[in-house]
Amino acid sequence: MKKKIFDDFTYEDNWRMFRIISEFVEGFDELAKVIPAVSIFGSARVKTDSKYYKLAEEISERLTKEGFSIITGGGPGIMEAGSKGAFKNKGLSVGLNIELPFEQKPNPYLNKNLTFRYFFARKVMFVKYATAFVIMPGGFGTMDELFESITLIQTKKINPFPVVMVGKEYWAGLLGWLKKEMMGRGFIGQNDLGIIQTADTAKEVVDIIKKYSKESKLKLKPRK
Numbered sequence: 001m002k003k004k005i006f007d008d009f010t011y012e013d014n015w016r017m018f019r020i021i022s023e024f025v026e027g028f029d030e031l032a033k034v035i036p037a038v039s040i041f042g043s044a045r046v047k048t049d050s051k052y053y054k055l056a057e058e059i060s061e062r063l064t065k066e067g068f069s070i071i072t073g074g075g076p077g078i079m080e081a082g083s084k085g086a087f088k089n090k091g092l093s094v095g096l097n098i099e100l101p102f103e104q105k106p107n108p109y110l111n112k113n114l115t116f117r118y119f120f121a122r123k124v125m126f127v128k129y130a131t132a133f134v135i136m137p138g139g140f141g142t143m144d145e146l147f148e149s150i151t152l153i154q155t156k157k158i159n160p161f162p163v164v165m166v167g168k169e170y171w172a173g174l175l176g177w178l179k180k181e182m183m184g185r186g187f188i189g190q191n192d193l194g195i196i197q198t199a200d201t202a203k204e205v206v207d208i209i210k211k212y213s214k215e216s217k218l219k220l221k222p223r224k
Helices: 002-031 051-065 078-088 119-128 140-154 168-183 202-215
Strands: 037-041 069-072 093-098 112-116 132-135 163-166 196-199
Touching: 002 112, 002 119, 037 051, 037 078, 037 140, 051 069, 051 078, 051 163, 051 202, 069 078, 078 093, 093 119, 112 119, 119 140, 132 140, 132 202, 140 163, 163 168, 163 202, 168 196, 196 202
Parallel strands: 037 069, 037 132, 069 093, 093 112, 132 163, 163 196
Antiparallel strands: none
């Protein structure tokens, strides 16, 4: 009986590989055309009247004017705000949705929408096609994306790009802990902490990303 269960499990794994490969292939095909792009992360629970919703929308709109596409998780909250800012300015708004036990519906401001079953495949797309990460206030999922990007830059698995944490008041406790505990105990260095930048306004975010783009000689086509 145990062998039968094990055989069924390994058989399902073999077929699961095809689903994983198909997600990567579709993602590579669809997203190769969206660069240069900025990925925006934040809580799905943020309401439309929140200052962070409005700020994410403004950041996205300004970035679109500079010639960037916007990539979000495709859902509500901050994701919707990021998509909306791009959509309002007739820019390219890309949603990378995820299948969840509680259904996450795509927001109505997407020009392009891809749905993933596997978080790891989705996370590759966020990183591979991003010029920068904008990290708005959020929960576990936002933290996951934040530390994933920092780790990849720290270990030189990807070229460094701006990781901008927006909302200094919100992030102050975490940044203080990283400095006091992680850096204080020698688990990370000053250069590692320097991967992170902070901002409070849309202008600050856009200026950071524009500076990086200029230094990296990215070809942008600002919208008139």
